[in-house]
Amino acid sequence: MAEPLLAIENLRTYFHTAGGVARAVDGLSLTVAPGETVGVVGESGCGKSVTALSILRLIGAPGRIESGSRILFQGRDLLSLDGRAMRAVRGNRIAMIFQEPMTALNPVFTVGDQVAEVARIHAGASRAEAWKRAVEMLDRVGIPAAGERAREYPHQLSGGMRQRVMIAMALMMQPDLLIADEPTTALDVTIQAQILELLAELQRQFGMSVLLITHDFGVIAETASRVVVMYGGEAVEQAPVRELFAHPHHPYTQGLLAAMPRLGASRERLQTIPGTVPAPTDWPAGCRFRDRCAFAWERCEREHPALHQLSADHASRCHLAVEPERRVAHPPAAPAEIA
Amino acid sequence: MGRRVAARLGQAIVVLWVVATLAFFLIHAAPGDPFGFDAPSITPATRAFWRHQFGYDRPLGVQYARWLDNVAHGRFGYSQSLHEPVRDAIAQALPRTLLLMGVALVAAFAIGILLALFQVQHRGTRRARWAGTIALLFYSLPDFWLAMVLLLAFAYWVPILPAGFTVDPVMHQYMAPIPALVDRLRHLVLPALTLTLLTTAGVARFQRNELLEVLPLDFIRTARAKGLDERAVVRRHALRNALLPTITLAGLALPALLGGAVFVEKVFSWQGMGWLTVNAIGMRDYPLVMAAVIVATCMVVLGNLLADLAYAAADPRLRAD
């Protein structure tokens, strides 16, 4: 296999708070190949956003990326770079777009200024030159009358436009990797589709990789080629998209997929996964999903499952991989707390 | 924008009316007699005549109406202690106070904002902590005490600056333009320095808090994600947002500045409105004291109005209305 663009190895990001150590990301490994779109999916609290921020080292106190973690980008460990070298990567080789475009943009600067700033930081462009490039970029992401729009302020634009501005900002330097943290969650459904299309198109044009963070399987289905399912700060399943949808292995993945409402399905009750995500300060021993799993047995309580390879490109962190005969539904091991 | 101005003007007028009414009430409720000074030539008949002439024997309602009318036209009556119309006394003193306060305001905000920036850019270091402690120290000083200490230090122990007044009382009239200007500046230094030091601390504290409030916001994270270094993040992205409330602070600082000016003017014999007021205390010079309160309130109201307009102009979210 060609060398991956991004290789996260055993990432552990802990938050050392007064209330205990929150192990938000606890031993995550994943890779992104050049030109690939990898989706990271999971409920809130599973550590996916923290993973994204960790890559760019945007984790502030009391959070810390623990030693033993490695984030290899184009062969270099990002965690060993000094401040200057890291800043040369941010916004330049790796860029990120965030969930809430309204709050993610500075309200007192024009959108044009904010997009142009990237060129001034990394390309040493003059104000005029940077502005020109910014307008071009805004046009490229599909903002009509880009020249005039650039002089407006974030509060004057609609949600979809603002997200386009964020995308323009991120792509100014044609980064090799774009991290998109819930890029469409805050938008209307119709706008969501437009933005996803835009992202796909731009990815093709620029030949970049995308790491797409979301809780929405629908988004994954449309855009990703590979998926990583996260739970409890770890990857619990990894597979190509089609494989994951067709043959989900991990009970959590199955639960998530079953919970998706489907058009045309008979009007039964929506399936839910009983229980709630445990607190990151207190991951249970053994398998972290055991309290909510229909198949859990005593092994799940005492032994933390490793990530088992089911096939060349499909892995699952579940004891069912070695004891498939245990896949018999029964009431969960601990009384389920319906939130 | 026009509606906003009109609304604020309306509020301002209400405030002034309330204060004028309060002043009227205070004058009439206070003990003592505006004409009660003891002098052999003043007979009861004279007092009665004055009372009639100044309308003190009219019914209260009529007096109130006349009072409001007078205040609106700036006719504050006659000052017994100064033997001139209050209006003239204030007209002379006000510019001096404005000069002092203006210099202090500008200097205090400039230095205070820079100090806050320093504290936030280097937060957690010892330097920043020391800066914070020094700011807190100056914030805790009594106005008159700092004035006295500075006077002691720079006019007596190390006599490099004059000990009082706005200009040299004897020599100024004979000076050529440039030396006269220097003379004015030399007299301005200590009182302005005092007021500035006291106000800077408050500004720095406020600005620092505002900066720290802005730092956890999302767009700061975006700025970092763009590869901007931390100092530029604070200076360019955070400050611009954190300066907005500071504009409002400028308006809110005026009452405190006016209060501080009273003590500073007294210690340095700076013949501004504060000095006038203090001197009028012992003399029961009702009209002068009340006029000072009303004029001071006027200044505060005006200052707040300007600050409000400046804020609306500076915040793009408010501009487009």
Next chain:
Amino acid sequence: MPTDGPRRRAGPGWKQLTPGARAACGVIVLFVLAAVFAPLLTRYQPWQQLDVVRLKSLPPSLAHPFGTDRFSRDVYTRVLYGARVSLAIGALAVLLSSSVGTLYGAVAGYAGGVVDTVMMRIIDTFLSVPRVLLLIAVLALWSPVPLAGLILLIGLTGWFDIARIVRAQAMALRDREFVVAARSLGARPSAIVWRHVLPNVLAPVIVAGMLAVGNVIVLEAGLSFLGIGVREPTASWGTMFQDAANQFVSSWWAVIFPGVAIVATVLALNTLGDALRDLLDPRQLPAHPGSEFQEPAHG
């Protein structure tokens, strides 16, 4: 069964205070003790003129650690006894303004709507008048004003900030579940304000109150300096500047020592107030260098 408010977090302990805050605590306690035990700490009286001929305006010495003023009174003694008056004025005036301000703010914040708007506008109006000038006007016109009157005036002109703070808290609390629950169970507004709102605004009021005491001490000193605050023969830290003002060029000790006392006390109060605010404010910001985003990441 009406719900009790949210379980109150245990208050900050001694351990959580910074060394600076602990020192500040110590200083305040020191001054309070000095004030209370003044008669034990000095054998003179504050008004006692020791020897008008030989002992006036003496610089600090062993017999008189802070020197004597121009009426040959022992400055050290006057600082000790002055502490009683100044601290008492501070405490009482702030007690008054805290009470008024809290009540006013709680009512305004909880009521909301027009009532709140009107009440806040009233505060805005009063805030436009510089406190010092207003006090000068009233104190001068009604002079001489007894001590009780002085405290009353200072207290009644200083409740606006606390009212604003409490109002903000009350408005936030109004929509919290336990208040909504109490309301839906039919509790009267006054009961809700008393049982649920007030206990939860205690923390910011204490912080504001602490800072206010410092302000009042400085204010009283200034007014007494002008001659319209505390009256002789009562000695407060401020009255000591009255006489000294004319002579301070030649007898700096009469000005410096009482000044240091004031500054030390106010600085301590401000430091402690700041420290408490940092502890009680839920939006705690960790103070770390900006280099968190720049240096190699391994912790």
